[in-house]
Amino acid sequence: MILALVPVGLALALPWCAAPAVRRLAALLAPRQASVVLAGAGALLAGGTVAALVGLFHVPFLARLERIPLHTVAAAWPLVLPVSAVAGVVLAVQAVVLVRRWCEHRRLLDRAWASVRGAAPDGDVLVVRGSAPEAFALPGFRGRGGRVVVTTGMLGALGPAEREVLFAHERTHLAGRHHLLSVIAYLAAAVHPALRPLRPDLDFHLERWADETAAAAVDSRKRAATAIARAALAAAPAGQPPRGLGALASVGSGPVPRRVQALLAAAPSGPGGRRGRAAVAGLGAAVVVSALMGLLLAYGLHEYVELAAAGLRGA
Amino acid sequence: MRVENGSVTVDEAGERRPHGELVAEVLAVLWSASGPLTPVEVNSAIGRGLARTTVTTILTRLCEKGTVVRIRSGRGFAYSPADDAAGLAAGRMRRELEREPQRDLVLKRFVSSLSEDDEDLLRRLLLDAGDDR
Numbered sequence: 001m002i003l004a005l006v007p008v009g010l011a012l013a014l015p016w017c018a019a020p021a022v023r024r025l026a027a028l029l030a031p032r033q034a035s036v037v038l039a040g041a042g043a044l045l046a047g048g049t050v051a052a053l054v055g056l057f058h059v060p061f062l063a064r065l066e067r068i069p070l071h072t073v074a075a076a077w078p079l080v081l082p083v084s085a086v087a088g089v090v091l092a093v094q095a096v097v098l099v100r101r102w103c104e105h106r107r108l109l110d111r112a113w114a115s116v117r118g119a120a121p122d123g124d125v126l127v128v129r130g131s132a133p134e135a136f137a138l139p140g141f142r143g144r145g146g147r148v149v150v151t152t153g154m155l156g157a158l159g160p161a162e163r164e165v166l167f168a169h170e171r172t173h174l175a176g177r178h179h180l181l182s183v184i185a186y187l188a189a190a191v192h193p194a195l196r197p198l199r200p201d202l203d204f205h206l207e208r209w210a211d212e213t214a215a216a217a218v219d220s221r222k223r224a225a226t227a228i229a230r231a232a233l234a235a236a237p238a239g240q241p242p243r244g245l246g247a248l249a250s251v252g253s254g255p256v257p258r259r260v261q262a263l264l265a266a267a268p269s270g271p272g273g274r275r276g277r278a279a280v281a282g283l284g285a286a287v288v289v290s291a292l293m294g295l296l297l298a299y300g301l302h303e304y305v306e307l308a309a310a311g312l313r314g315a
Numbered sequence: 316m317r318v319e320n321g322s323v324t325v326d327e328a329g330e331r332r333p334h335g336e337l338v339a340e341v342l343a344v345l346w347s348a349s350g351p352l353t354p355v356e357v358n359s360a361i362g363r364g365l366a367r368t369t370v371t372t373i374l375t376r377l378c379e380k381g382t383v384v385r386i387r388s389g390r391g392f393a394y395s396p397a398d399d400a401a402g403l404a405a406g407r408m409r410r411e412l413e414r415e416p417q418r419d420l421v422l423k424r425f426v427s428s429l430s431e432d433d434e435d436l437l438r439r440l441l442l443d444a445g446d447d448r
Contacts, residue, residue, distance in 0.1 A: 108421045115411035123335025127342045128408055129396070135425040148335070149408075154425070155343035160363060166425055167336050173423040182420055206423065222444055229437045229444075232426035236434060254433040256426055260440050 005083070011052040011297040015045045015194035018290045023201050025283040028276065030268045031208035038202040039181040041287055042188035042195050048294025049192045050094070055301040056087035062302070066309040076312055097190040105183050109141045116149055124148055124174070125167070133157045133234040135166055137173035139180075146174035157234035161218065162227035168217035169224075172210040181206060204255050211259050212268070225263035232256045337365070341373050342382070342396070351386055351393035 022041040026034035059080050063073040073080055116126055116138065126138070126147045133154040140146040148170040155163060173179070185199040215224035262268070344360040345352060352360070354371045361370070374394050377383045385392040412418050419427075429437065 104417065105420060108415060108418060111415065112412065112418065112422055115408045123338065125335030125339045127339045129342075129346055130409070132409055134409060136422040139421060150339060152343045152346045155339060156347055160340070160361070163336070163340070169425060170423065178423055179421050186420060203419070210423070226441060226444055228426060229441045232429055233434060233437055233441075235426055236429040253436055254427070254430055256429055257433050257436045257440065260437060264440065264444060 005079070007297040008052050008056055008301050011048055011294040014290050014294050015049060015192045018045055018287060019194045019198060021283055021290075022287050023197060025280065025287060026201060026205060028280050028283070031205045031212055034205040035178075035181060035202060035209055037284075037287075038198050038205060039184045041291065042185050042198045042202075044291035045195055045294065046188035046191035048291055048298065050091070051295050051298035052301070053087045053091050053094075055298040057084050057091055058302075059305050060084050062305050063309055066306070068309055068312055072312060073309075076308075094191055098187055101187055101190055102183075105186070109139060112138055113141050113144070116147075124171070125150065127152060127155070131156075133231065135170065135231070137170040137178075139174065139177070148174070154231065154234070158227060158230060161223055162230060164218050165214045165224045165227035166231065168214035169210040169228075172213040173206070176206075176209065178206045178210070204258070207255065207259055208262060211263055215263055215267075221263045221267065225260045228256065228263070229260045337361075337369070338373055338377070341370065341377070345383060345394060345396050348395070351388065351395040353388055353391060353393045357394070 018041070022038060022045075026038050029037060059077075060070060060073065063070065063080075116128065124145060124147055126149045128134075128149060128151045130151045131153040132151055133156075135148070135150040135154045138147045138149050148167055150166065150170075154166070158166060182199070182203060185195075185202045189196040189199055211224060211228065214227075215221045218224060340361050340363075341357055344357050348360075354367060354374055357374065358365055358367060358370045374383065374385070374392075378385050378394065381397055383394045384397050385394045387393075412422070
């Protein structure tokens with residue numbers, strides 16, 4: 001049993017090593033690919049963690065299925081019951097947190113839609129009267145299509161060309177269903193603590209994805225950059241203390257200046273040169289292999305237990 | 316003329332843009348104006364060189380929905396925002412949304428908040444980029 005616990009322990013520890021690799025890989029990729037890699041790896045690694053826990057949890061039940069008395073199993077593997085109990089408790093807690101987070105997501109959508117009730121929609125744009133500059137993508141909910149919500153204050157702060165950047169940016173969020181990718185990262189973080197840093201990274205890359213699409217739509221990276229900078233300055237009245245700094249904000253400069261700087265630099269073309277491509281291929285392979293390994297290890301435990309059970313029955 | 320959801324309008328420059336954006340600009344102009352505006356005044360404030368009928372159509376539709384009201388002005392109409400009948404106060408929306416610390420989970424905002432260092436950096440970046448609006 002101890003031998004069987006080693007690979008499962010590895011599978012459970014895997015996200016601690018894989019998450020930093022995934023973040024490094026994402027930093028090398030174009031925003032769109034980076035977002036897909038972050039959300040996909042988060043889901044895979046969370047799936048591997050759950051599979052390993054289920055593997056640990058189901059050992060006593062498997063023994064029952066093989067018609068071996070529980071006390072025989074406990075005598076052969078004294079660890080089996082405590083380990084299974086701990087895995088069961090962790091799984092139950094995860095299930096509760098996952099359901100609560102999903103409900104929270106639905107409730108937030110409901111509240112956001114309720115807060116704009118009464119505004120007259122035209123096409124997919126919803127104009128809200130008020131001087132405070134604010135603009136966001138409101139995802140579709142219960143049959144209502146997604147909307148770009150913008151205050152007259154934000155429209156007034158931007159020139160006509162810059163408004164186009166705003167609309168193109170928010171429409172990218174809606175068309176790409178970016179809030180669902182965010183939710184995947186949020187749910188994955190509930191399964192394994194090592195996956196928590198993926199979420200702020202993903203949110204940043206999603207903004208970059210929308211920025212790049214907007215820049216392509218108006219055919220000017222500089223115009224996209226100035227639109228974002230002007231909107232951010234308009235939305236931040238002088239002397240107001242910074243609110244809600246994310247994890248990325250603590251690293252030198254916040255997400256908005258980093259987005260503007262990225263737009264003022266050359267278009268991201270992904271990793272260049274042989275060494276860059278090799279690094280990406282290596283990191284990508286490591287991430288895929290480690291995610292698959294987690295699932296395989298969990299399955300291997302299942303096989304091992306069946307084999308051992310057959311041995312016990314034969315004894 | 317009925318313009319359906321997701322339709323596009325062609326302006327004089329031949330650029331196709333989603334209809335909702337134009338309506339947004341018309342509303343922004345009306346809400347920042349001090350008095351009622353005629354379609355021609357709205358058109359010149361938008362500054363896109365739109366066809367006059369386009370602006371008039373948008374204003375007529377907004378009027379039917381109750382978002383704006385019109386008064387007779389010369390041979391045509393002048394339009395002004397309805398007294399918050401359909402117009403939603405941004406303050407209410409903001410208060411509602413700011414009660415939610417996790418709102419960024421579902422709402423992708425155009426810009427997130429800035430620290431003071433961020434503001435300085437952005438101003439420098441704007442200057443360096445040659446701030447031509």
